Amino acid sequence: MKLFDTMTREVRELSPRDGKIFRFYCCGPTVYGPAHIGNFRTFVLQDVFRRTLELSGVKTFHVRNLTDVDDKTIRDSQADGRSLKEFTDFWGDRFHDDCAKLNLLPPHVEPSAVEHIPHQIEMIRDLMEKGHAYASEDGSVYYKVASFDHYGRLSRLDQRELREGASGAIADDEYEKDSASDFALWKARRDEDGINFWESPWGQGRPGWHLECSAMCREYLGDTFDLHSGGVDLVFPHHENEIAQSEACTGHHMADHWFHLTHLLVDGGKMSKSVGNFYTLSQLIGAGFSPAELRYALISANYRQPLNFVAKDTEGNETFPALLGARQALQRLAKFEGSLLVKSALAKMPDYESALQLRDTASFTAAFEALLNDLNTPDALGRIFTAIKSISIESLSVEEAARELRGFRLVIEALGLDLPASGGPVEEAPAEVVKLAAERWAAKQAKNWSDSDRLRDEIAAAGWEIKDTKEGYTLCPKS
RNA sequence: GGCGAGAUAGCCAAGUGGUAAGGCCGGGCUCUGCAAAAGCUCUAUCGCGGGUUCGAUUCCCGCUCUCGCCUCCA
Structure with a gap:
């Protein structure tokens, strides 16, 4: 199977690096509300990708995370008067309901960010030891972008001129950073976080967003794996940051292939x-x-x-x-x-x-x-x-x-198309309607057109539709 | 402002250096007491202007317009 690779910008042949199982990671949803159909464009296409690969004879190992700790989940769970876990479990369940309805194959592993905080802390410690991260006075830890030579390769950042604050989302804690492009690995506890904080060597706080994927990729797929996927909006900064974290930490390149899905309009x-x-x-x-x-x-x-x-x-x-x-x-x-x-x-x-x-x-x-x-x-x-x-x-x-x-x-x-059941749902109609249909058929056979048409109208009034075939007829709910 | 993607029939959308898949809608036909269903079938010269070429929708240049991203949105 061939697929476009964002890193090299070319369509490349895919094959498992271990020759047996194609191991890939998809960035999952942040569970703070219902996923919308744009999110599902990404997940559905990733599902078609996996099915195609498997049907071509390649075994897969599919990891997709749930982001259940970040600014929005913490903020909205509190506004909701629920614990973070209750809140994210609720939306996680809704997400899984939708996935099942859309006929998505469940990932082989679906890790939760909250459950991998120790892995993330371990990674931060490692990055600090290697000189890629530094702690600020308030107890946050940032990744030092300038310390990673390859930063920006995926999104071709070297060819970009970032417009300051173009997203209108300059973090209020930016003054703590050495450089505007540095990003948080660990965010110090704030009052508005309430009870949602974890202990770390740098004080109480919570992990940064990008780090969870790096930690969980490494945990389930190893230092290097076959493919990493997500929506186009994740190319920068999310995936760029993941690469910086993972590669600086492991010393190995992260993924052989980058699969990004364009947005739904x-x-x-x-x-x-x-x-x-x-x-x-x-x-x-x-x-x-x-x-x-x-x-x-x-x-x-x-x-x-x-x-x-x-x-x-x-x-x-x-x-x-x-x-x-x-x-x-x-x-x-x-x-x-x-x-x-x-x-x-x-x-x-x-x-x-x-x-x-x-x-x-x-x-x-x-x-x-x-x-x-x-x-x-x-x-x-x-x-x-x-x-x-x-x-x-x-x-x-x-x-x-x-x-x-x-x-x-x-x-x-x-x-992955779940085709509508074919065949006549005659038996599903109410007995009343079935009886009328039988009477109409008899009238029709007798060429009693007026009775036949009248009965068809009655059936229609009951919400059902007659469809004659060569041999007989079927009843369908009126659309 | 920077980076990127794109402009194909009423709508959605593939594709190719040699005169354009498919789906929906609409038209016609077959079937049918009528209707529905079903089946068959018809409908585009590919944003605009140049260039390269025997030949471009497909390559190059310019223009217009659209969309996305630009530090925590799939």
Whole structure:
């Protein structure tokens, strides 16, 4: 599999450095509120990445952290009147709910920052001994950026001219630092932190943000590992700082590959609460959409391109055209899958496990190859539909149908799409409606059109829709 | 101001130095008592101006516009 590497700015072949297991780290969420669909663009694409790698025959070891101690979690937990742990557990659970709904494979390890404070303290001590860090008078510890020669390589900082305070977020403790670019490894306890502080050789306080990832990467993946990933906004300063910490500490280069995901835009602009275009999975589900529909929308553009999530139609109404489109596309895929399943005479739909074992892409080879080629999800989707059009299910033998179904399922599993169940949900309708439907069918057979139409209207009034087929009919909830 | 990404049909979005995947929507057709569903099918010369080339949407230059980042946002 090939993937663009932020460090070298080129598409490079991936392979596990130990020849066996591809070990990678993804920066996880800060659990202080609901994750939004932009966060999930990153996590979903990382999931597609992992699935593609595994389905190509490579075993993986996936670590993704939870940031459960920082300014925001401490501030908001107190405002909420809950302990930091109660607060972050709550939002961590919500995050996991969303991940499950979106069909994300759970990471093999999901470390918590709070639980690795000793590891972080150890790393700080090491950095101080090696002359890369210094303590300030108030008991904070800072990383001395000037002490690390390679600083800025990832984000090409040497070619930049940083605009002072461009983010409007100059820390109030900056005067404690030797240089504006130095960053905190350990932050001294402040009154507003309340009971949220930990003991350290430099006094009470809490770890800085960047350090947790360095410490947990080292703990679970070692000094050097295969790939590190996160949203583009993390390139600088977060990942730059991680590299500085880890490499200065271990003396080894940190990751072989850097995988960054471009942001999601909503209606052409950045998502923000004040603009009112801030969406969460729960909100979209509440609006009647499925997680799979969101997942489809999120993979419909290349990960290196900004994706414009269209929430409002041309009249400015919040009708979510992007999700409506995804729904139609998903139904076509489900329909194809259902027909193929019937023709194949397989007892059950091939799943991720069976795809991992057989790895036969049949007519969907080009689609899977699109994923192997720098994770080109939109190209893969296009090739899936092209392949579907080229397949005439009626003319396939049972064996051919089974093979095509496995190929189709492999690519669908790589994308992690949870297709809507196909087939007639007749039995799910209330007995009343089923009875009316049977009566209508009888009337229709008798060519009693007026009764037939009247019964169809009654069924519609009950919220159900009749769809006639060649052999009979199906009942669907009215959309 | 610096760095970076990008401008492809009504919308979303791939791709290529030789006249542009796919999805949605819309149109047409088939099927059908009607309708729905389903299937088939139709719709672009690739932001603007130059240049290189036998030939550019694809390479180079300029312009316009959009978006992101610039110390704790995925």
